[in-house]
Amino acid sequence: MPEPQICLLGSRVMTGADAEPRYLRFPPPGPRAAPRKGQETSLSRAPASASPRFRDGTGTGGERGSPAAEQLRVALVPSSVFGVEALLLTGSVAFEPDIFVVVLSLLLHGRPFLLQWDPMITTLPGLYLLSVGVVKPARWIFGWSEHVVCSIGMLRFVNLLFSVGNFYLLYLLFRKVQPRHKAGSSAQRILSTLTLAVFPTLYFFNFLYYxxxxxxxxxxxxxxxxxxxxxxxxxxxxxxxxxxxxxxxxxxxxxxxxxxxxxxxxxxxxxxxxxxxxxxxxxxxxxxxxxxxxxxxxxxxxxxxxxxxxxxxxxxxxxxxxxxxxxxxxxxxIVVGDRSSHEVCLHFPQLFYFFSFTLFFSFPHLLSPSKVKAFLCLVWKRRIQFFVLTVVSVFLVWKFTYVHKYLLADNRHYTFYVWRRVIQRYEIVKYLLVPVYIFAGWSITDSLKSKSVFWNLMFFICLFAVIVPQKLLEFRYFILPYVIYRLNIPLPPISRLVCELGCYAVVNFITFYIFLNKTFQWPNSQDTQRFMW
Structure with missing residues (x-):
């Protein structure tokens, strides 16, 4: 049997054939053997047959990694609403965890894994180390075998803990941030917590080992x-x-x-x-x-x-x-690997994309006839200022719009279709969207008027620092700033929260249905591909 070859890319795990240009090569778990003279024990060149890939396993035809690795990353979280956990536990959706099991097995055996760092890894090993910190004590305490400790369910248990912890933290934050003197505030905080816990982009990635x-x-x-x-x-x-x-x-x-x-x-x-x-x-x-x-x-x-x-x-x-x-x-x-694909730039339209993202997912709070009317009245009252703002925004879209190669290559992610079918459909569309961006930005700022001007200043500076240097348009980058924004707006009425929760449930149902059932294949690959955020 050939040696298992693996390549870790950030928080993802790829098979040897899915990574370019180098591999981590390990012997299977077992007694440690001294390497023979001249034997490669850390980094070795990829075989010539390996298909070229970009970051995260991205390759020709829009690949980001093998489906085996993609399926491997699914993590179990409370999801009885959609029955996804039943599919994961019963094996109705096939997953191949062997590669990640090898990685954890090496860590559990105390092998110098961190000394064999692959140059394509882009993030620090917090997730890997914490996974071992959860799994290894369980092996000591319960006397479980390596087969049990490194099972699929045990590995998914790590994100289960995080998702439950996030739910509780969201509730505590709503209690701390929002005033408690209102009669209906308790129900509103609970409903807001539940709504943010199933926020579609975050909820979806709770199932993946990201x-x-x-x-x-x-x-x-x-x-x-x-x-x-x-x-x-x-x-x-x-x-x-x-x-x-x-x-x-x-x-x-x-x-x-x-x-x-x-x-x-x-x-x-x-x-x-x-x-x-x-x-x-x-x-x-x-x-x-x-x-x-x-x-x-x-x-x-x-x-x-x-x-x-x-x-x-x-x-x-x-x-x-x-x-x-x-x-x-x-x-x-900042990046620990694959730096050529993670160069810092001033991608100002990322702010506009975030405003649109927030407007879409918070539309019950940000979009209403009264809001639109108030915005139009303000535009007419301060037309000179808004004219200058529009000109500046058009200039930023014109001169500072960057298109990352991963955005064009990955046809499994929704951003690929948003870019091709909306923003890039016609050259003029990206300029016609500027009024929408301005309205979204104004509506977000208006919803934060209960916070002090200094808090707003700090938040928008941090928002700028997080997303503007990113060349790649990816919805995952918007999750944290969106959640912090959503925590700090005044508690909406229960009717709006129910509407928001219902919309999130529908979006989650659709995305999981598409992910599980609407599979496809690339011409140059026999692997099953799935649509995702």
Whole structure:
């Protein structure tokens, strides 16, 4: 029997034939044998027959990895509504976990796996290490055999824990963020928690062995600890989130920004009350509010007392940021592998895509006749400002729209069809969508008006830092900022929540039905392909 060959790509596992250009080659689990002189034990060239692939196993014809590897990544979460867990457990949908079992087997046997790092891996090994941290103690405590510990169900159990943890964290965050003085707020918080727990993009990836569930868990946990004032714990959890995905460092910065925004808001209210009592003449003219806030920030930042107070509150996050800077310097960048496909760029239209994504999934709260009417009245009232904004937006779409090769190559993902059949259908379409982008952005900002201007500033800065440098349009990148946004808007009426939940249920049913039943094959492959987010 030939040696099993595997290649880990970020949070995904690919077969040897699915990766390019290098492999990790391991002997099967068993007694450790010393390598023969000249024997390759870590990296070896891919065989000539291997088909070329891009990141995540992407290949010619739009491949992102073999179906065996894709099926392998399905993780079990509570899903009795759709009966998906029955399909996974009974084997009604075929999965081939052998490759990932080999990886975990090597880790369980204490082999120096991390010393054999493949250059195509793009993320840090948080998910792998935590999987071993769950599976290996279970083997010690219960005396289970390796066959049981590395079974399909046990491996899927890791994301089951994350998904349950995310549900509880969402509930705790709604209790902390949203006021509790309203009569119906308790039911609204519970319904909001359930709605976000089945948010289609997040819910779908809970079934796959991706980093989404773990990344979401540690980021939400860090945010919760920040809100409770446990900043050292929050920074530590932020580091754990960073180990799942490097861009999560931005949400650790957001936690620090949340603390700063709170102190700035308190000082701002004091300043406004002081001016009111002194009856000082208000600043008038265009952008008067912006000028007042800017003047306040300059005065506030000149105070050593204010800066020292903020430093004492946020030093754990600052330390984490320094560690991240050291990592970037030592590593030579944020991505740990396949850097040619993950280059940083100023992809400003990513903001527009996120606004549209948020408008689509939060339409019960953001889209209504009254909202449209209010927007049109505001446009007419401030037509010069909106004209300038439209011109700038058109310019950003014209000069800063990037099309990643994976977006054009992967015909299994919905973004492929959104791009080809909507945005790229005609050249003028991407410009005609600018008014929709502006409305979506205004509606999102309007829904956050209950938050302070400083909180909004911190949120949009972090949103910019997370998605704008990304060249690839992928809905997974929008999950975390969407959830944080959704947590912080005022609790909607129960009728809107029921509508939102019902729409999410329908979308989930359709996507899972398509994923399980509408399979297809590429001409150059006998493998079964499936549609996904």
């Amino acid at each position: 980093t989404e569930a773990g990344s979401m868990f540690f980021t939400l946990f860090a945010y919760l600890m920040c809100l409770y004032g446990n900043h050292k714990t929050s920074a530590l959890l932020g580091f754990c989130g960073f180990m799942f995905r490097q861009t999560n460092i931005v949400w650790a910065v957001f936690c620090a920004g949340n603390v700063i925004a709170q102190k700035l808001t308190e000082a701002w209210k004091t300043e406004l009350q002081k001016k009111k009592e002194e009856r000082l003449p208000p600043i008038k003219g265009p952008f008067s509010e912006f000028r007042k806030i800017l003047q306040f920030l300059l005065v506030y930042s000149m105070s050593f007392k204010n800066l020292s107070m903020l430093l004492l509150l946020t030093w754990p996050y600052i330390l984490l940021l320094f560690l991240f800077g050291a990592f970037v310097v030592v590593n030579g960048g």
